[in-house]
Amino acid sequence: MRWCEAPGAWIGLEVLQNYGCRMISGLWLTIELVLISFTLGLVIGLALALLRLNGPRPLAMLITGYMTFFRGTPLLGQLFLIYYGLGSFRLFWQDVGLWWLFREPYYCCLLAFTANTAAYQAEIFRGAFLALPRGQTEAAEALGLNRIATYWTVLLPQAMITALRPLGNELIVMIKASALASLVTLFDLMGATKLAFARSFDLNIYLVAALLYLGLVEIIRRIWDAMERRLTRHLVLH
Amino acid sequence: MDKYLTLLSFGPEGWGDELLSGALVTISVALATLPFGLALGLGVALAKRSDNRLLRAVGTAYTTIFRGVPELLTLYIIYFGVQVLVQALWKGLGLPGTIELSPFVSGVVALGIVLGAFSAEVWLGALNAVHKGQREAAAALGLSKAQTFRLVVLPQVFRVALPGLGNNWMVLLKETSLVSVITLQDTMFIATRANVTTKEPFLFFGVAMLIYLFFSVISATGLSRIEARTNRAYAPAGGRRP
């Protein structure tokens, strides 16, 4: 018996024994999708927030439009729009050499998830920067810091403290939203669960999946609490 | 171009009327879920604040579970699982006939349960924000506990909770798209069917997105108006007065 079949055998749940390995590899795919898209989204989101706050007006308006679209429509629709919609322009993508991206459901998923979370993270960063008192920028200017140094050494560290909690919530939202990957043929945790259910019709497998998702979310929550304690240890907040 | 107009028209070959009815289903699901989910959330928030340890534990378990499990999974569990259990329970109780949850009811229940978990956190924060002195003052005026809650606490809670609840509503609007997987014929479902029949995915998913975007923008505008209204009495000193 392989190790991933053990939990099912141990609690005597046949469907979990048969599909334990599938569930584990599904769990890995879920983690992978979420980590990659969240990290890319973090970088892009920060850039978008800075450009929206400081960039030229047309660019700022473009970014506002992007954020309104991705925050105002369901991720499921965005995923289908990319997977089926953009995926239907095969000849064009082959011409520009991007067909590899749209051919694979895995990349389509990453693209949709990243575009979506980047918009939400941009809004989080924007709010965090706007919440900083104006005096911080003025003081930095008075010290002769240039704009980049002001952002990098003064504003960003403070904004991170405000942004930390909403970013954690966003990560949790992404873990849950990643279940949509199963609708475009990926065998993430949800996809593996549906496969197991389709063959066994045993509803317990859905409860097992729910527990696994809950576990993931709980781990993130603990990590975030620890990070928050560390980042704010110099502040008298508690 | 003509081809696209025909596809979006209201005629027998066009999907205009279906998309419209899909949009109506989307908004009805959201509107039906809202009171149920908000009431549930308020109940859970009160449970989490209660003196009873068991109630507190139930409230905490509830919010932890339904904030941590994917909405899609909650929907599947309610739609497939609870249905079967409800039937078994119904028969077990020896009641006549059968009982069933329509996709609409399943969808509203699942989304409402999730909304309950998220709005509970908002309610909780707002309840905590009401100063203790308010309750003491109400008690001094001779108001009963229920009266105090209804007349003094709730109006203040509502004002504080409004931005958070507004946020919950925006999330709910988008989450309704998930009911398409249990064949409720909402905007997303119609777009999927139209894609399969016409092979025009970009057109139909694009139009579907615009429908959601329309609802989101309308809601955001409406919410900021309501917020401004409820905050009238709290305009900062020296602020612009209407």
Next chain:
Amino acid sequence: MKTLTLAVAAACIALAAPAVAQQKEWKEIRIGTEGAYPPFNNLNAKKELEGFEIDYGNMLCEKMKVKCTWVVQDWDGIIPALLSNKYDVIIAGMNATEERAKKVDFTAVYTKTPISMIGAKSITSTDVSPAALKGKAIGTQGSTIHANFLEKHYTGSTPRLYPTQEEANLDLLNGRVDYVVADKLALEDFIKGKGKDCCKFIADVPRDPAIHGPGVGMAVRKEDGALKALLNKAIEDSIKDGSHKKVADKWFPFPVL
């Protein structure tokens, strides 16, 4: 875990409306179908149900002198929805496999068709053995015998499971998958229609009795023995008096029994 679901179930009871009691003699039958599996059952451009099973089902209803209503249900939920009483019988090109027979009862078989692989026109080999298709992406509908077939035999290939067969076909057209496996009849429609420029039949695949079962039957709840007997008699009559063949010939290019 059970207690949690029970608690939720109890909460939901209050919200559910009781339906009318079902009489023992069947005067009305609700039929569940998918509406996305032409030519068996399909929602056409006018958004009406059509297909062999729709005509055949309606004909049987006339024979049985019952009133029939059709309910469209997505494939993933088609058995759970039968069990939860959303309709009384499934007529949706469903193969009567042992796995499904654990949950539902099947009537007599009313079609049995070859299972085929289709692929791009550029494919020259007709070898569709697991060894030949190693590393290829093969699409089909999830929760079907074809999905189970891929999972059991084509372990070296990448299976892609879609909510409907049509979406799998569209992705073959889009070039996302290399092959699609399904009922030959369901694929025939695609190869002659939307997919006529891109794709062709490659080969039939051998039936695996353990997975594919004896053929397509109608599924009823295990407790509805009377309904099953009623349907079995109607199916038998329709085969004897040639009315089955009449309907089948309208939709299918070759005999299906």
